[in-house]
Amino acid sequence: xxxxxxxxxxxxLLGLLGAQAGxxxxxxxxxVEILKNTLALTFAIDGTLWRVLPGPxxxxxxxxxxxxxxxxxxxxxxxxxxxxxxWAENPPAIKVSRTGRIYILYYADEQQKSTSYxxxxxxxxxxFSASKLxxxxxxxxxxxxxxxLLDKQDNVHFxxxxxxxxxxxxxxxxxxxxxYHAKSEGADKSRxxxxxxxxxxxxxCRSAVSLSPQGLPxxxxxxxxxxxxxxxxxxxxxxxxxxxxxxxxxDDHWVIDACPEHGxxxxxDEQGRSHLTWFSLGDKRQGIFYAQTDNYGxxxxxxxxxxQIQFLPSHPDVISADKRVVLAWTEFNGxxxxxxxxxxxxxxxxxxxxxxxxxxxxTAGYPQLLAYxxxxxxxWMTQLEGHRFIEVSK
Amino acid sequence: MKFVKTICLFCVFLLSTAxxxxxxxxxxxxxxxxxxxxxxxxQPFMLVIWSVTCSACLSExxxxxxxxxxxxxxxxxMLSVDGPEYFADMxxxxxxxxxxxxxxxxxxxxxxxxxRYSIDSRWYGELPRTYFFDKAHQRKGFSGVLTxxxxxxxxxxxxxxxxx
Numbered sequence: 428x429x430x431x432x433x434x435x436x437x438x439x440l441l442g443l444l445g446a447q448a449g450x451x452x453x454x455x456x457x458x459v460e461i462l463k464n465t466l467a468l469t470f471a472i473d474g475t476l477w478r479v480l481p482g483p484x485x486x487x488x489x490x491x492x493x494x495x496x497x498x499x500x501x502x503x504x505x506x507x508x509x510x511x512x513x514w515a516e517n518p519p520a521i522k523v524s525r526t527g528r529i530y531i532l533y534y535a536d537e538q539q540k541s542t543s544y545x546x547x548x549x550x551x552x553x554x555f556s557a558s559k560l561x562x563x564x565x566x567x568x569x570x571x572x573x574x575x576l577l578d579k580q581d582n583v584h585f586x587x588x589x590x591x592x593x594x595x596x597x598x599x600x601x602x603x604x605x606x607y608h609a610k611s612e613g614a615d616k617s618r619x620x621x622x623x624x625x626x627x628x629x630x631x632c633r634s635a636v637s638l639s640p641q642g643l644p645x646x647x648x649x650x651x652x653x654x655x656x657x658x659x660x661x662x663x664x665x666x667x668x669x670x671x672x673x674x675x676x677x678d679d680h681w682v683i684d685a686c687p688e689h690g691x692x693x694x695x696d697e698q699g700r701s702h703l704t705w706f707s708l709g710d711k712r713q714g715i716f717y718a719q720t721d722n723y724g725x726x727x728x729x730x731x732x733x734x735q736i737q738f739l740p741s742h743p744d745v746i747s748a749d750k751r752v753v754l755a756w757t758e759f760n761g762x763x764x765x766x767x768x769x770x771x772x773x774x775x776x777x778x779x780x781x782x783x784x785x786x787x788x789x790t791a792g793y794p795q796l797l798a799y800x801x802x803x804x805x806x807w808m809t810q811l812e813g814h815r816f817i818e819v820s821k
Numbered sequence: 822m823k824f825v826k827t828i829c830l831f832c833v834f835l836l837s838t839a840x841x842x843x844x845x846x847x848x849x850x851x852x853x854x855x856x857x858x859x860x861x862x863x864q865p866f867m868l869v870i871w872s873v874t875c876s877a878c879l880s881e882x883x884x885x886x887x888x889x890x891x892x893x894x895x896x897x898x899m900l901s902v903d904g905p906e907y908f909a910d911m912x913x914x915x916x917x918x919x920x921x922x923x924x925x926x927x928x929x930x931x932x933x934x935x936x937r938y939s940i941d942s943r944w945y946g947e948l949p950r951t952y953f954f955d956k957a958h959q960r961k962g963f964s965g966v967l968t969x970x971x972x973x974x975x976x977x978x979x980x981x982x983x984x985x
Contacts, residue, residue, distance in 0.1 A: 463931060463932075514874060515932070517874075541874075601876055601877050602876055602877045602880075602966075630876050630877075631874075631875060631876065631877070631948075683947070683965040684877055684965045684966040685877050685947050685964050685965035685966065686874075686875040686876065686877045686878065686949075687945075687947045688874075688875075688947065688948070689946075706945075708945065708947070708964070739943075739945055741945060741946075759934040759935075759938065761935075761938050761942060764934055790930055790931065790932070790933050790934070
């Protein structure tokens with residue numbers, strides 16, 4: 428513990444001495460302490476790989492021009508120190524618009540624990556705007572597990588779990604909250620008007636969001652149904668910004684009043700097929716699963732079990748690029764946590780054999796899949812080995 | 822004992838008008854589960870696993886406090902899967918929920934799969950997780966919030982329940 432406390436400031440100081448802000452170092456491990464292995468990444472349209480790095484008091488951003496071989500010196504996002512909050516199910520996020528604006532989503536303990544903030548940079552990460560609250564009930568109602576999405580008009584959307592409607596969720600038990608949405612408005616696209624998407628979202632499982640080919644948001648979330656089952660549902664938004672009735676996409680029937688801390692993942696390909704992956708310990712099936720739907724949940728393929736059930740397959744992610752679909756997840760064999768991938772070349776109709784990519788003896792974050800054009804990459808941070816980022820070969 | 826030597830005790834003194842009370846969180850390391858079993862040898866006990874970020878767990882605290890108050894002979898062990906960086910938050914919750922005199926443990930590494938595995942190789946980490954151990958340490962584990970009736974039923978199998 429003492430070792431860690433001394434090491435990180437030392438590494439950071441050495442980094443500052445060795446390079447001016449914005450210059451590139453030849454190491455891919457962040458020179459700042461990362462909370463709970465929760466860094467997040469995104470590609471800009473020019474292929475620059477951007478990372479957001481949550482530390483204990485500041486959130487940092489750096490970038491790589493060589494697909495993760497080396498990164499720039501980290502730049503602070505929040506100007507004043509805050510008690511930054513992040514855990515695997517509640518990580519920060521980064522997105523870069525087509526015009527080059529860098530959006531950051533992060534959390535800090537303020538009047539409410541894990542209050543969500545956003546900030547942006549219009550000068551390629553040299554400076555960031557003052558951090559703004561996302562929820563208009565931030566002072567009084569806990570809200571967290573935000574997802575950030577950029578649409579085709581470069582509007583930024585946030586979706587989050589919010590405690591502001593206790594009466595609407597009381598009958599479903601303690602772990603049911605409301606899902607809220609805000610879309611950027613105003614000349615500088617930084618004003619956020621909050622609106623309700625749905626009640627009955629499972630409080631402890633992050634939701635997944637993606638854009639349809641028409642450019643409209645689609646949400647996959649674990650819901651708490653009237654019978655107490657915590658199963659998954661898809662919601663879509665129409666052109667009038669109205670949300671569909673949640674489409675129940677799995678009949679796992681996991682009846683539990685608990686925090687699974689195990690949210691789903693969603694990718695939508697250019698032909699509008701939604702690729703879904705999720706975790707359940709339901710009556711009907713247990714483990715992690717993949718399924719697909721061409722009509723946002725009206726009809727869904729039979730769930731395909733992923734991974735080796737005896738090694739607790741967990742925390743799946745999914746991505747699509749052209750006809751490729753890649754799944755990633757972790758397994759634990761009692762000693763090592765391993766990262767696995769499995770891929771399809773035909774939009775999820777047939778699948779190659781699963782492959783082990785990395786292993787660690789330490790704690791690890793969740794895997795994150797990224798696509799740049801037709802190339803697919805995987806990011807994984809572990810306590811012992813640091814940040815690993817590689818291309819998933821075909 | 823080596824284990825005891827390596828335990829770090831995170832303590833605060835809760836000053837009340839009546840008395841000062843010491844609140845300790847013991848570090849749950851690889852051998853801690855066996856240590857807990859040895860410590861409660863030939864005794865029934867209840868193991869409550871929770872986290873500061875688990876809203877379902879926090880909702881159960883008042884009921885656990887009631888069980889503790891009405892059945893003081895029942896050994897209750899509380900274990901948070903949060904690492905030492907969360908111990909200050911844990912202490913605040915434990916004090917607030919009046920559970921300071923219950924045996925308290927916290928993971929030595931935050932939400933470590935290895936530490937979870939040392940307790941139960943089939944547990945994915947969903948919370949709360951509650952185990953009821955009889956005198957012979959035959960255990961029954963449950964995920965999720967339990968009702969007062971469910972607690973009463975399960976506890977009734979391991980101790981004579983006085984009230985709930």
